[in-house]
């Protein structure tokens with residue numbers, strides 16, 4: 001998302017919306033990765049992202065091969081580069097998730113194949129951000145001028161890493177909210193930092209919640225729930241029409257209350273559904289003939 005301009009983001013959003021229209025009309029997917037092979041290489045756990053890339057590639061006519069680290073030869077001492085070159089020898093486009101930041105760039109250098117970033121460490125998760133933009137575009141008449149608060153473990157969140165890049169490019173303002181130790185030292189230009197969720201709720205259009213990433217060493221302090229959970233009481237303070245978003249997986253009872261997770265403001269399952277057309281748009285743009 002850092003590398004994309006406003007018009008490129010709009011093209012990808014429009015292309016995703018086109019795929020939604022054809023999915024809803026029940027028409028056969030228009031385009032065309034027919035005859036090509038998409039390799040999904042997930043070195044970190046995934047539910048939504050992997051399934052939606054798999055489905056997106058299939059809807060475009062590609063054959064999909066999936067690499068699973070737990071059962072692969074990396075356990076036999078093969079280097080990461082050799083594993084990647086091996087899979088790339090059978091594939092036309094690579095989708096990769098890994099704990100190392102900027103690995104997709106190295107994979108591109110190693111293989112010369114089109115590479116899609118499905119999450120690189122704590123850096124970016126661009127297709128999640130695109131699915132979110134599609135979700136917002138479908139929900140609001142216009143994005144320009146909307147206020148977003150992204151709440152939680154910002155420092156470890158690649159989702160936040162992509163959202164802070166793209167939301168300002170579509171005219172939205174962003175405040176990153178969390179305890180000081182979960183906030184970046186400094187924010188990108190135009191992005192605000194806060195540790196006071198309550199002071200923002202009444203004026204925010206989008207409250208975007210994030211999980212505390214224990215696997216990357218984060219820990220919610222004893223007062224985390226009290227200060228940062230989007231509870232039912234807090235959700236009632238939000239303005240009419242304001243929405244709640246979450247990329248999943250949710251830790252219910254920590255960053256979000258059950259009633260809010262399943263409540264009328266939540267767009268979480270729409271974000272999941274829109275992940276498929278968003279990833280179709282990206283696959284087409286990167287690997288397709290008609291993108």
Ligand code: NCD
Nearest residue numbers: 048049119125211247248249
């Ligand atoms: C996120 C991820 O893996 O970055 N999940 C996702 O892809 N929807 C967020 C997370 O793990 O908390």
